[in-house]
Amino acid sequence: MIFLAKPISEAMMRLSGSDVRAAALDLLDEVGLDRLTMRGLATALGVQNGATYWHFKSKQALLEAMADAMLAGVADDLSPLAPWDRRVAELAHRLRRALLSRRDGGRLFATSFFPLPNALAYGEALVGALLGAGLPARDAAWTADTVTYYVVGHATEEQLAAGPPASAGLPNSAGLPDGADLPDGGGPADSARLAAALHPTRHPSLIAVGEHLSAPHPAEHFDHGLTLIIAGIAARLPTQPTPPA
Amino acid sequence: MIFLAKPISEAMMRLSGSDVRAAALDLLDEVGLDRLTMRGLATALGVQNGATYWHFKSKQALLEAMADAMLAGVADDLSPLAPWDRRVAELAHRLRRALLSRRDGGRLFATSFFPLPNALAYGEALVGALLGAGLPARDAAWTADTVTYYVVGHATEEQLAAGPPASAGLPNSAGLPDGADLPDGGGPADSARLAAALHPTRHPSLIAVGEHLSAPHPAEHFDHGLTLIIAGIAARLPTQPTPPA
């Protein structure tokens, strides 16, 4: 009993940086980004308030580490012989999946800064695919930005539409009845608010497309825009689209 | 003197909701979104702490009002006879300009919710242009989303790259020497950090496009992606692109 290699209980265990990061990601799923607090994290870890600051110098540093951890594996084993457009689509889908894997993951990533390892691996693979398609350096870099803005923007909106019960109002909403009533998030409330704001003569086009303004099938919605962007890339490729004439 | 229609000094004046909103937008320019505080706003207005809560029920409500005020006029006088692609480009440029008109305007808009009047007017004009191009309802609605994600994502990144001295670290950085040393923001520091993180064998593509990763000409960078998206829209139009064969 005395020389157990790993203690069974986690209580009284010393923390590692990745313990802190993992607990922070779990807490994020529980409470959302706006309610994620260093004090709450310390409580979840069973330590005192300042303890986490030995592992991360600031909340911002922890958030960046969380963002990058969320992207683990996004660029792994990407088939290098697949055509460029399939590789781009695959990377976009993987980034989307990574961002959706945690509550408010899109916003978390968006407020982070760039040069962390998994984000770099994603960028490397994406730019590589675009260079492979024949784009010149400048176009490859800038096109990668366009794709990434789209993926992050889409994921952020999707998560905002799905789950603002705990993160919409700022930190305080203290006495909510913990309602897990609605099946799929906050969609219906949002689209009702939107419908109420539409005006028959001022917003004829919005009313004409009405039902499609709040997309109930985010995956289809995502693919629509992604396909659009990839079509735009293809249309500008040096040689490919129009056979010589 | 006694019956002056409008008092000369603003001191002791009662506030209107738009006074509060305007002061909040000015304060945003001064301190950035992360340091924008209800208490600082009250101080700037020369009133006590809780005074602003008579005009806006919460900080979130004020932020939404600010976001929409920032968009004032985005959809005004849009030439209805211009071709669809010019109208889309014009709207995208106008939204960009609106977001850039205030510090952290992109982030402010992104964390806001949708159905406010100026945002609706923008959406109406954009969807109208896309319907006019011949897109079916669903495609028009979803394509408008794609364009808007791009514009907001781009503006957010541009402002993040340009000005994080006051909003990068969370609210506390108390004792900074108020340095207005660097000419154009924080660009060089960021690209140095990025260059340092690049690894010759792990990131060959990123290194190959190196100089283009941090774009010094945001307007060109913006147009690149916008043109790409518009080309993607054109490529999917029901009839236009390929003459019958």
Add this chain to the structure above:
DNA sequence: ACCTGAACACCGTTCAAGT
């Protein structure tokens, strides 16, 4: 109607001191 004064329930961060 509009604001003050004062409180309530929080925050992120630092840092001597302990082990």
Add this chain to the structure above:
DNA sequence: ACCTGAACACCGTTCAAGT
């Protein structure tokens, strides 16, 4: 090396009471 205890300097929000 890793954490405690306690403090510092803040927050958003509410609300009786004033005018």
